[in-house]
Amino acid sequence: MLGASKELCGIRRLAHFTFVKDQPDPSLGQTKEMNLCQAIQNAMDLTLANDHTAIVFGEDVAFGGVFRCTVDLRQKYGADRVFNTPLSEQGIVGFGIGTAVSGATTIAEIQFADYIFPAYDQIVNEAAKYRYRSGNLFDCGRLTIRAPWGAVGHGALYHSQSPEAQFLHTPGIKVVIPRSAIQAKGLLLSCIKDNNPCIFFEPKILYRSAKEDVPIKDYTIPLSKAEVLIEGTDITMVTWGTQVHVLREVIQMVAKENISCELIDLRTIVPWDVDTVCKSVVKTGKLLISHEAPITGGVGAEIAATVMKECFLNLEAPIERVCGYDVHPIPHTFEAFYIPSKWRCFDGVKRLMNY
Amino acid sequence: MLTRRVLHRLFRCAVGQINKRQQSTQQNLLISGHINAPLTNKLQFLFPKDRPIIPVYRVLETDGHVIDETQTPSFSDEQIVKMYKDMTLLSTMDELLYQSQRQGRISFYMTNYGEEATHVGSAAALDPNDLVYGQYREAGVLMYRGFQLDDFMNQCFGNLKASCKGIQMPVHYGSKKLNFVTISSTLATQMPQAVGSAYAYKRAQNMLCVICYFGEGASSEGDAHAALNFSATLEAPVLFFCRNNGYAISTSATEQYRGDGVASRGPGYGIAAIRVDGNDLFAVYNATKAARDMAVNEMRPVLIEAMTYRVGHHSTSDDSSAYRSIDEVRIRDKRDNPISRFRKYMTLRGCWNEEKEEEWVKESKRSVMESFTRCEKIKRASPATIFENVFDKVEPHLQRQMKEMNEHIKLHHDHFPWTQYESM
Numbered sequence: 001m002l003g004a005s006k007e008l009c010g011i012r013r014l015a016h017f018t019f020v021k022d023q024p025d026p027s028l029g030q031t032k033e034m035n036l037c038q039a040i041q042n043a044m045d046l047t048l049a050n051d052h053t054a055i056v057f058g059e060d061v062a063f064g065g066v067f068r069c070t071v072d073l074r075q076k077y078g079a080d081r082v083f084n085t086p087l088s089e090q091g092i093v094g095f096g097i098g099t100a101v102s103g104a105t106t107i108a109e110i111q112f113a114d115y116i117f118p119a120y121d122q123i124v125n126e127a128a129k130y131r132y133r134s135g136n137l138f139d140c141g142r143l144t145i146r147a148p149w150g151a152v153g154h155g156a157l158y159h160s161q162s163p164e165a166q167f168l169h170t171p172g173i174k175v176v177i178p179r180s181a182i183q184a185k186g187l188l189l190s191c192i193k194d195n196n197p198c199i200f201f202e203p204k205i206l207y208r209s210a211k212e213d214v215p216i217k218d219y220t221i222p223l224s225k226a227e228v229l230i231e232g233t234d235i236t237m238v239t240w241g242t243q244v245h246v247l248r249e250v251i252q253m254v255a256k257e258n259i260s261c262e263l264i265d266l267r268t269i270v271p272w273d274v275d276t277v278c279k280s281v282v283k284t285g286k287l288l289i290s291h292e293a294p295i296t297g298g299v300g301a302e303i304a305a306t307v308m309k310e311c312f313l314n315l316e317a318p319i320e321r322v323c324g325y326d327v328h329p330i331p332h333t334f335e336a337f338y339i340p341s342k343w344r345c346f347d348g349v350k351r352l353m354n355y
Numbered sequence: 356m357l358t359r360r361v362l363h364r365l366f367r368c369a370v371g372q373i374n375k376r377q378q379s380t381q382q383n384l385l386i387s388g389h390i391n392a393p394l395t396n397k398l399q400f401l402f403p404k405d406r407p408i409i410p411v412y413r414v415l416e417t418d419g420h421v422i423d424e425t426q427t428p429s430f431s432d433e434q435i436v437k438m439y440k441d442m443t444l445l446s447t448m449d450e451l452l453y454q455s456q457r458q459g460r461i462s463f464y465m466t467n468y469g470e471e472a473t474h475v476g477s478a479a480a481l482d483p484n485d486l487v488y489g490q491y492r493e494a495g496v497l498m499y500r501g502f503q504l505d506d507f508m509n510q511c512f513g514n515l516k517a518s519c520k521g522i523q524m525p526v527h528y529g530s531k532k533l534n535f536v537t538i539s540s541t542l543a544t545q546m547p548q549a550v551g552s553a554y555a556y557k558r559a560q561n562m563l564c565v566i567c568y569f570g571e572g573a574s575s576e577g578d579a580h581a582a583l584n585f586s587a588t589l590e591a592p593v594l595f596f597c598r599n600n601g602y603a604i605s606t607s608a609t610e611q612y613r614g615d616g617v618a619s620r621g622p623g624y625g626i627a628a629i630r631v632d633g634n635d636l637f638a639v640y641n642a643t644k645a646a647r648d649m650a651v652n653e654m655r656p657v658l659i660e661a662m663t664y665r666v667g668h669h670s671t672s673d674d675s676s677a678y679r680s681i682d683e684v685r686i687r688d689k690r691d692n693p694i695s696r697f698r699k700y701m702t703l704r705g706c707w708n709e710e711k712e713e714e715w716v717k718e719s720k721r722s723v724m725e726s727f728t729r730c731e732k733i734k735r736a737s738p739a740t741i742f743e744n745v746f747d748k749v750e751p752h753l754q755r756q757m758k759e760m761n762e763h764i765k766l767h768h769d770h771f772p773w774t775q776y777e778s779m
Contacts, residue, residue: 053559081558086585088585091578091584094581094582095547096551098547098553098555099552102551103555104558121541122547126541126544132744133537134518134519135519274751
């Protein structure tokens with residue numbers, strides 16, 4: 001989609017970040033080069049192969065999906081397991097809760113995170129509360145909702161949103177966002193196997209560009225476990241998804257000025273890994289949080305409040321949040337100005353150091 | 356939406372599908388979307404009034420006579436009496452629990468008055484393993500399946516023996532054993548879920564179906580539309596059972612829709628539909644049984660609209676005299692009550708009489724009273740319960756918060772009503 005629209009619009013944009021590959025864990029054996037989209041397809045492929053109850057559905061899923069994440073799955077596993085639904089997000093999630101309640105491993109696709117809101121009631125009042133309200137008689141833990149997420153260069157108001165904070169305030173649901181192909185496969189498989197309903201947001205700008213050597217076997221990456229990607233001593237940086245790569249670059253930029261940053265990929269946004277973040281802040285004394293979504297009421301606010309409480313005496317500067325502005329994400333031709341770009345984050349680092 | 360479609364099209368262009376698409380569009384220009392539509396040169400609109408109103412299927416007259424003997428279901432006397440006892444026991448329980456709310460002994464209640472035949476008639480037509488998704492006024496289905504008086508009472512008291520341990524308001528029953536999914540207060544959300552469960556059952560080839568109860572008010576929700584449409588396109592063995600009781604709290608059915616009720620929507624979705632007299636247990640039973648056979652054998656959804664009347668208030672938080680006359684209720688109830696209609700049939704059949712009735716009234720009142728007294732004494736669960744079942748395990752942040760609550764409670768122990776609760 002991205003390539004096509006770029007060509008048709010006659011515009012070629014440079015991404016606002018440089019994707020950095022991770023090395024696969026050698027203990028996971030043989031690898032194959034996959035982009036993030038293929039890694040997700042591969043996770044679903046393995047699930048469908050190993051679990052006969054598993055089903056994959058959503059709008060335009062049957063022919064392979066508008067982003068090609070479900071390509072070939074219908075041919076391989078049959079029309080009763082990989083299928084189109086009518087165009088109704090509340091229907092998709094409601095239906096998915098039902099299949100999960102009745103024992104099917106359920107992977108439901110919402111075509112864009114921006115369109116998840118018709119399903120908000122089903123997610124917040126139903127999926128999230130299922131186990132709680134029934135005293136554990138019924139649950140929909142086998143439900144995973146996938147949705148393409150985040151800034152993409154030209155997605156404007158309805159193909160760019162990162163609504164993870166909308167679900168942070170809902171107990172009972174897990175929210176996961178990967179930064180790369182290796183991560184995407186392992187985290188998606190964890191969501192699918194986790195016994196709680198999960199929302200898996202996929203940074204769609206990484207679908208094609210995030211190519212890595214992905215282990216071909218079935219493997220999982222634990223949920224609610226943040227990862228320290230780069231160790232450092234001066235500033236802790238917390239982020240997730242595409243923004244991990246933006247901050248990687250910022251760390252290189254500030255390293256020239258002898259500023260040492262510790263980069264944490266939060267990975268699971270709800271429930272998030274307080275211990276890893278606080279441990280790092282205790283060491284560095286400074287915290288920068290960055291996310292694409294608007295700053296007010298964002299996930300960054302929650303992290304800042306918790307760190308303030310847990311690490312008050314260790315903090316040497318006010319916690320810095322470099323996020324989207326409180327306008328509607330993302331104004332079409334102004335994306336470069338809206339996003340928490342490397343230069344905005346660079347300024348954030350400066351503010352922290354100069355405090 | 357426009358942007359979304361544009362993006363899709365751009366994408367399809369990229370994968371080289373556009374040519375194929377254009378060709379097929381040309382060939383099917385006139386009939387795309389509805390393959391079998393004939394052409395006409397007459398400019399003619401379809402008016403709802405030109406279509407016949409869907410009739411109400413009935414077996415039992417209000418005086419208890421069977422209209423057409425071939426339609427009488429083949430129940431034994433024992434089965435007839437069981438169904439009658441379930442309906443009346445429900446009514447007796449409703450009376451006591453309604454009054455107990457008025458006395459402040461439970462927080463809330465919803466009676467089932469007037470709709471008992473829709474519950475018991477449909478429940479009797481199902482396999483006990485068929486999954487039930489209720490709305491909230493279907494206690495008779497549970498009663499028929501064997502939910503005990505104590506199970507109802509414990510849930511209404513919200514004590515530690517309640518199915519949800521006091522987490523939800525009264526009448527939000529659930530039973531894994533009886534295949535009755537726990538009720539939520541949200542309307543129509545259960546409908547697409549029922550379709551999902553039915554789809555899972557179809558794939559599991561277990562020859563079971565799912566029944567989904569909802570009211571005519573809930574039928575206005577987007578979820579109702581999604582559910583009906585999904586069930587048709589995905590060919591799910593689900594029975595949509597609409598209890599059309601005339602009122603959504605105060606909003607009468609005439610303000611809820613302008614078409615021919617809820618049943619008329621069936622054909623629009625490609626779903627078989629029937630309208631039945633919801634106060635006639637036999638009509639409800641026959642329709643549900645036939646619908647179940649169709650659902651399970653032909654893998655298709657069926658819509659049943661049961662016409663009934665909500666004799667009670669919406670709930671204990673409602674006084675219906677503010678929007679409908681007490682006379683209206685009295686006349687409707689007197690003219691046709693599902694329980695008295697069934698009792699008349701039983702008397703004509705010879706399996707029930709005054710003596711049995713008197714004895715049963717006494718016995719049912721006694722068991723309801725005894726259960727109430729017994730369950731009222733049971734303590735509420737430990738406050739730690741609130742941290743359970745948010746997730747499958749108590750996550751670290753919840754463990755921290757549980758600890759916080761514990762410390763706070765220790766510090767201010769005397770400010771909490773411990774006599775009602777198990778200790779932490």
